[in-house]
Amino acid sequence: MQRQLRPTQGQFRNQVQDALHKKRVDEIKLIGDFATIANFIMYVSYIGEIIGNLNGDPISPVQPLFAALNATLWVGYGWLKPTKDWRLIIASFPGVVFGILTP
Numbered sequence: 001m002q003r004q005l006r007p008t009q010g011q012f013r014n015q016v017q018d019a020l021h022k023k024r025v026d027e028i029k030l031i032g033d034f035a036t037i038a039n040f041i042m043y044v045s046y047i048g049e050i051i052g053n054l055n056g057d058p059i060s061p062v063q064p065l066f067a068a069l070n071a072t073l074w075v076g077y078g079w080l081k082p083t084k085d086w087r088l089i090i091a092s093f094p095g096v097v098f099g100i101l102t103p
Contacts, residue, residue: 028080035073041066061102068099 045063052059071092078088 024080025082028077028082031073031077031080035070035077038066038070038073041070059102064099064102066099067095067102071095071099 045066048060048062071094074092075089075096078085078092
């Protein structure tokens with residue numbers, strides 16, 4: 001008679017934990033990807049601000065808002081990493097505050 005192999009409760013719990021960990025890592029990588037894209041958009045949008053300021057035009061709220069969005073994403077990324085990245089969080093948090101207050 002052939003015995004059917006079933007995972008034990010501990011093995012099943014480990015499989016579930018591994019799947020949840022992989023999902024969390026994937027979510028963190030997705031936030032990192034969005035933060036990278038937001039960072040790129042922030043610097044590209046800043047070119048128009050520099051040109052406008054050199055010509056004496058008042059500043060548009062686009063650059064500070066993208067700076068706030070970018071900084072918020074980096075704070076979230078640093079917070080959600082398996083080991084919190086306090087250097088990234090602390091360095092990015094002023095960008096959230098100043099980006100919101102500037103426009």
